[in-house]
Amino acid sequence: MNEEISKGDRKRNGRFSSENEDGFVNPYHTHPPDFKRLGERFETFKPFVRYHPNGQSYIDFKNPAALRELTRCLLRQDFDLKVMLPEDRLCPTVRPIHYVCLLSQIFAHLRKHDLVPKEHRLKVLDVGTGATPIYALLMARLHPDSTVWATDINSESLQYAQETIDLNPDLAQRISLCKVDPAGEILLPVSQTAQRSPPIFTFTLCNPPFYTSREEMAAASDIKIESGHAAPTAAENELITPGGEVMFVCKMIEESLSSRQGALWYTSLLGKASSIAPVHAKLLENKINNYFISSIRQSRTARWIVGWSFTDHRLPDSLTRTSSPATVKYLPLPNSFQLHPSTNSLSLLKQHLTEVLTDIGLLQGQVSGTEDWHKHPDLDQYTLLLRPTAQSWSRSARRKAGRTSAGTDSSAGTEPLFTGRLEICLHVQDRSTEKRREASPTRGSRSEQLAQTHMSFHWDQGRSRLNVETFWAYVVRKMQERLVGTSTRASPLDDRNIGRI
Numbered sequence: 001m002n003e004e005i006s007k008g009d010r011k012r013n014g015r016f017s018s019e020n021e022d023g024f025v026n027p028y029h030t031h032p033p034d035f036k037r038l039g040e041r042f043e044t045f046k047p048f049v050r051y052h053p054n055g056q057s058y059i060d061f062k063n064p065a066a067l068r069e070l071t072r073c074l075l076r077q078d079f080d081l082k083v084m085l086p087e088d089r090l091c092p093t094v095r096p097i098h099y100v101c102l103l104s105q106i107f108a109h110l111r112k113h114d115l116v117p118k119e120h121r122l123k124v125l126d127v128g129t130g131a132t133p134i135y136a137l138l139m140a141r142l143h144p145d146s147t148v149w150a151t152d153i154n155s156e157s158l159q160y161a162q163e164t165i166d167l168n169p170d171l172a173q174r175i176s177l178c179k180v181d182p183a184g185e186i187l188l189p190v191s192q193t194a195q196r197s198p199p200i201f202t203f204t205l206c207n208p209p210f211y212t213s214r215e216e217m218a219a220a221s222d223i224k225i226e227s228g229h230a231a232p233t234a235a236e237n238e239l240i241t242p243g244g245e246v247m248f249v250c251k252m253i254e255e256s257l258s259s260r261q262g263a264l265w266y267t268s269l270l271g272k273a274s275s276i277a278p279v280h281a282k283l284l285e286n287k288i289n290n291y292f293i294s295s296i297r298q299s300r301t302a303r304w305i306v307g308w309s310f311t312d313h314r315l316p317d318s319l320t321r322t323s324s325p326a327t328v329k330y331l332p333l334p335n336s337f338q339l340h341p342s343t344n345s346l347s348l349l350k351q352h353l354t355e356v357l358t359d360i361g362l363l364q365g366q367v368s369g370t371e372d373w374h375k376h377p378d379l380d381q382y383t384l385l386l387r388p389t390a391q392s393w394s395r396s397a398r399r400k401a402g403r404t405s406a407g408t409d410s411s412a413g414t415e416p417l418f419t420g421r422l423e424i425c426l427h428v429q430d431r432s433t434e435k436r437r438e439a440s441p442t443r444g445s446r447s448e449q450l451a452q453t454h455m456s457f458h459w460d461q462g463r464s465r466l467n468v469e470t471f472w473a474y475v476v477r478k479m480q481e482r483l484v485g486t487s488t489r490a491s492p493l494d495d496r497n498i499g500r501i
């Protein structure tokens with residue numbers, strides 16, 4: 001058996017090394033586990049590997065022992081983690097990696113756009129860590145600076161969890177286990193530190209028990225009994241909680257109303273599509289409009305991650321608006337806006353946009369901390385960071401500015417109304433067209449390049465959606481006037497979105 005994993009192996013696998021400035025990328029997304037290779041490396045896994053007639057390897061996902069061994073070997077191979085997987089407890093699958101990678105990408109976004117202070121260290125509360133504290137271990141492993149608080153109500157699970165943590169001495173110092181009272185606050189560690197400024201916790205995460213009762217669990221087992229875990233060998237406390245996952249997550253939402261910015265983002269897994277509507281309703285009922293519902297698909301099973309925040313951070317649509325049929329009705333309003341001008345001249349687009357922004361004092365003006373255009377080193381792409389301190393695009397501000405000198409607004413404050421990025425770029429597409437043989441019998445095809453400009457605005461920070469949407473509507477209108485005769489299309493902003501929050 002060769003269980004020792006060399007640094008070279010990890011690098012070649014691309015698992016550990018996949019962090020970039022956008023956070024960790026789920027390694028299994030592009031490289032699903034290779035059961036044959038895993039069997040060759042781990043003697044203990046070999047007996048579970050089966051082969052289709054075409055030679056493709058597989059395992060029996062209904063066999064709890066096979067799943068336990070798969071989890072153990074993948075965590076060992078790809079994350080250098082040693083875990084104990086007790087037979088009488090849930091066996092986590094690789095799904096936690098999706099969740100952890102999403103949080104890692106959100107954290108990278110917060111850091112990249114200065115939404116957290118440079119000195120902020122990732123701190124996570126893992127609610128209901130279970131007998132195998134998989135989320136705590138992955139978080140600690142992927143983020144060497146992070147610390148994790150992990151809670152549970154079950155003493156035996158916490159004992160198992162401590163044994164596993166002790167198997168990974170390099171992480172043990174950064175993971176603290178904490179027994180909590182089932183009748184007490186779920187987010188206790190956050191509420192205890194909520195008054196501290198700056199906030200202590202970056203994220204709370206949770207894989208809550210699913211079911212309301214044994215009866216519901218038994219009924220569900222006819223369809224599919226697994227709570228993000230395939231082994232039906234769970235202890236009752238792991239799967240059942242009064243009111244099921246809906247009540248559990250709604251209670252966290254209620255508690256977060258008191259601790260508010262005690263955590264930057266509160267998040268939880270949802271195991272049932274039917275839970276999305278009541279959880280979404282709870283968020284809206286409490287006027288929490290900064291939220292996301294992201295979906296995870298692993299083989300044939302779908303899960304969802306809901307997150308909400310009391311900060312003015314706005315996350316990119318790419319992280320928060322992943323749509324699945326179950327979430328489409330509940331997605332938050334977009335934070336990114338697009339315009340497709342049909343000019344293929346990036347310099348013309350930049351010139352018009354510069355003039356539009358200068359007219360309202362946002363470039364070389366007095367109402368913003370706007371920097372100059374920043375050119376991407378490798379791409380035909382320019383970015384402009386905007387921090388307007390007054391609504392200089394409103395009709396009244398423009399009228400007032402007209403009476404004084406152009407582009408100024410004496411009512412400008414010092415706090416930005418929002419922070420966002422305007423991006424313009426040129427996409428060049430290669431198109432091969434078949435040339436008629438008669439016209440040129442020696443050349444069968446010709447390469448044609450199609451250039452297309454693109455403009456977008458990404459809202460990174462701020463509370464008022466109205467400010468952002470009126471700004472974007474103004475810019476779109478002015479650009480459409482300037483690029484008159486071109487079929488400029490804007491999306492996704494339309495009348496339905498304006499002023500809904």
Ligand SMILES: C[S@@+](CC[C@H](N)C(=O)[O-])C[C@H]1O[C@@H](n2cnc3c(N)ncnc32)[C@H](O)[C@@H]1O
Binds near residue numbers: 091183237
């Ligand atoms: C579905 S299991 C998740 C275990 C582990 N996090 C995982 O994903 O593999 C739910 C866990 O939440 C714990 N739990 C239930 N109520 C809790 C509460 N009020 N506070 C903290 N943990 C709780 C259970 O004991 C159980 O370990």
